[in-house]
């Protein structure tokens with residue numbers, strides 16, 4: 091089957107891209123933002139809400155660092171995360187701080203805090219499913235050559251579809267603390283003539299180099315406390331300036347509502363990939379930390395040796411079970 095005949099109802103590449111931009115424009119209509127880009131949104135979180143989100147992130151990372159209940163400040167966390175002697179057994183080579191049994195409650199509270207911000211934006215009816223668990227990611231200021239050469243290294247420009255994420259996904263990046271000025275991220279726009287032809291799973295981000303060379307960098311400087319919504323048709327990468335410190339960000343993905351024929355097309359593009367995030371409907375996603383708990387069974391001790399060796403896969407979240415909380419409110423006599 092040729093690539094064009096695989097399109098839903100034989101729609102041309104350029105028309106698919108126009109439809110994608112229209113779907114994204116609906117998000118832009120609802121979410122307050124600055125700047126004007128076709129497939130990228132820059133939303134500044136209200137200051138009080140961001141303060142709460144930053145605090146919950148500090149509480150979660152302090153639990154990962156086993157501080158004995160003390161909550162470290164953002165500055166102390168950056169200092170500890172930059173110290174090579176500090177052991178974080180739950181940190182993957184791609185920098186994910188995976189939730190373990192030891193910090194189940196802290197992770198659920200962080201999710202609850204972020205879910206409140208998302209619910210307040212009121213765009214969930216445009217979405218189909220949301221990734222769970224969301225990623226808490228430490229991006230080191232100093233690149234480790236062994237990690238830079240990994241097939242799915244985030245410092246190589248890429249679309250998340252190249253790592254197996256679905257082609258109807260939008261990535262949310264939220265820089266929370268640390269050196270966003272020098273340990274940053276950037277987005278690139280492929281030439282519109284490519285349409286959606288580049289949204290296929292690759293075994294190495296290097297295989298997309300020809301597309302990266304034709305793409306133009308989007309002029310946007312990320313800041314702490316902003317949410318960057320980027321459609322997966324854009325490319326992105328981690329950028330580092332020499333001497334930069336580490337940064338902590340939250341990232342997750344949402345899948346947009348489309349038609350059944352487009353969903354089938356997305357599955358064909360994705361192929362047999364088993365990579366990619368775990369997605370659930372927003373109604374389930376937004377209950378986490380309030381009516382349900384994500385329960386992580388593996389302990390920090392059990393995973394101590396697991397993430398030391400480089401892994402080929404694109405880092406996705408820790409396995410978990412959902413625990414329904416009894417929210418029946420009994421009358422108190």
Ligand SMILES: [Fe+2]
Nearest residue numbers: 244249250326
């Ligand atoms: Fe990515």
